[in-house]
Amino acid sequence: MTRISRLGAVVAIAAAVACAGCSVIPVSGPHAVNEAGGGDPLSKPFQRMIAIAPQKNWGPEQIIRGLQAAMAAYPDDPAILPTYLTPEALAKWSASGPVTVIEDGFEVVPPSPRDGTEAVQKVTLKARWVASIKEDDSYVPTAGGWSRSFELVKDKQGGYRVSDLPSGLLLTNSDVARAYRATNLYYLNGNTQDRLVVDRVRLRLKPTETFAQTILKRLLEPPTSALAGGAVTTSFPPGTKIESITYGDERVLINLSGPLDPLDLTGENSLMAQIRYSLNKNEVAKGRSIEVLVDGEAYSIDRPNSDERWLDDSGDTAYYVSKGAVHLMGKDGPAGAVPGPAGEQREGYSDFALSKESNALIAARTSTGISVAGLTREGQWQEVIQGTDLTAPTWHRDGSLWTYDRKNGFLLRYDPAGGRGPERVAPPKELKGLDVTRLRIARDGVRVAVTTGKNTVQICALTTAAGGLMLGNLQLLTTTEEGDEIRDVAWGDDEHLLVLVDSKAGQILNQINVGDGESVGVPLKDRLKSVAALGDRVLAASDDGSKVIELNQDRQTWNVKIEPDAEAPLFPLG
Known part of the structure; x- marks a missing residue:
């Protein structure tokens, strides 16, 4: 291993800027001279x-x-x-x-x-x-x-x-x-602490330190305001400092100081996950083992092939609804109805939502409230939340079911494991008087997409500052033009929300990064009624309820997956 006391930035090709009083020159600093091909794997090029x-x-x-x-x-x-x-x-x-x-x-x-x-x-x-x-x-x-x-x-x-x-x-x-790089930092879900939550920031590159140092120094600080109030937590105890970061061909060595407990295996695992994802998801030190020392003594080793459970374990099976019955979607088409009453045709049930597959429950909205059924032969539909003006149900990764009571202006949370009726949850004061039309909890169990009226999407977070889950940190994500209407929203992953809009010029489907608002348009051919997504997979139902289509890997074209009578696609959570 080559030990380096201080690593400067790898530089880009010199450029000139034609403006009064300024120019751009290359900046260089110490770097690993024995790295073939040039390049410090812990830094980013900049000028x-x-x-x-x-x-x-x-x-x-x-x-x-x-x-x-x-x-x-x-x-x-x-x-x-x-x-x-x-x-x-x-x-x-x-x-x-x-x-x-x-x-x-x-x-x-x-x-x-x-x-x-x-x-x-x-x-x-x-x-x-x-x-x-x-x-x-x-x-x-x-x-x-x-x-x-x-x-x-x-x-x-x-x-x-x-x-x-x-x-x-x-x-x-x-x-x-x-001078800046969009950077994903990873903290722990403040509620379940079994899941990483991404916090997107812009970090300035510095000639006096590697980008890896910049990332980890920022990771030791509190999250942005979007995730404040106990929405997320960290495995780094107060007082933790980064003493040095060095690297070799196959490993990165991080020396920390502070009150880290070498006997806390749970904290060790989550701390290593925070470090690994914050470095590797930003393409820093990718493919190398990460070794952490505390005051020069061995603490933990993270291998490049470590498991991915910290980002998603909600399940990846696709489902769809046909005439009120829930069906499995196979690789090449229909794979049969789910067992029990949820797989039987019925009228008056809509806006289906699926919990984590490990404890699979299906929820649907009716004219009198929200009902839930297990995806088993013994499962029965049971009305668990009453109300005539509720938003479509959405599941939290902890197994609870959420909706917004539009008539009375508060959130309702139902826990199937609690053995009692739904509890009221106070919404953010900023929602008071607004027409809340949708509520969608992200798979990370923290972020929540809220649509108000016909053309506004806001992002909230489930915080724990008051000892229980509350909705807070309301921030505007997007607003459509006057006369346009948001048709549907769906979480693709923890960073991206799909927003389907009926506009005067036709339908628009945008994938928006909730961390910085960056938007990418998805080409459409058919008019759509609803969308569902999980990672790179995007499914949609045609407006006439005749088919479910899937976005190809080229992100430009769609293929028919199910027809006829395919009303709405579903993925667990999201």
Whole structure:
């Protein structure tokens, strides 16, 4: 193994940026010289922005463009930005706060002859607002225009300086693409603690440390606000620190310090899972064994072929509904009705939902409430939640059944193992007065998709801050245009929600990353009524209820799986 005391970033090819006051040069640092093909497996390629100080002959527009370049360079070189500010502005300015991200082609509106004098100029920067990177590293997309006015004054040397600058950094899309990486961190489900939950952040690459160090340092911190309030927890006890990370051809060696208990096997397993997924899912150290030391002493080893149970064990069998009866879906088509009453045709049952396969229960909505049946010959339909205006049922991975009582404005949770009726759960205050139309719990048992009205999807989390499960951390995911209507939503995996929209121009199916709002459109041919997904598999029911189709691996075309009389596809949970 090659031991390295400090690993710099692997660099990309040098590029030049044609803008006033900035350029991009390659950044290099110590790296493993014995690695054939070049490349530190613990880092990511990036380029550093190099800004220059304002020049005496620059006009107001050049000053503003140079200032923006200096903000892009600030985390790596904080010395240039102060040269653009007056002493008074510098005394008030701070880099802390959300990062504002704007489109590359921003416009600098020059001062008008009536607005200012030669000694004092007012300039406006206009752009399309792309996103904010919050202080917890979460990436929040935005929309619409953005503008900021700057007052420039001449100093004693005859050059312009900015007299006031709001705190925080202003970056372009290209700045973020160059210096940040979308990163998945993995925490433990705060309720069951048997499942990893992904938290997507934007992390800035640093020339002074490897990307592996950056990831693990952030993993030791609390999750983003989307998963606050006990929605997730961690196996790293307070006080844990990363002392070093080194690597060889076949292994990565992580030396930690802190109050880790070598006798806590459960904590060891979950801690190693958090490390492995946070590194490997970001393509860092992939294929290498991960060895963890505590204060230089052996703690645990994680092999590349370790099991995947930390991400999904809900089952992967596909089902579909035909004339009120639930059927199994085989590889090439129908595989027969499920046993018991759930596999028998009946009217008045709709919006079927399936629990984990290890304890398979089917739920359906009726005109008087929600009924449940076991997928066995002895199973019987039983109404477990009463109500005439309930959302479609959705299962939690702990075996409980959830719905929203639209008439009375609260959540209902029914636990089949509890032996008593449903309990009320207070919804977030932000939902009060809103028309809640759907509720879908993700397979991680933490995130919840909530649709309100006809055209809005919000993401919540099941928190445990008050000693029991509560719905909180409400955040907007997407809103359709006026007149459009959301037809269905379905969890593909813990990160992605499928949203089916009836629009004026036709149907739209988008796969949206709930961590940063990134959306990918799925081509459609037939009009769809509903969708279901599990990982890479996407199923849909045609609008006329005649067939179930499946999205091909090319993500462009669909194949017919079941016809005729195939009303709705189902996967466990989601």
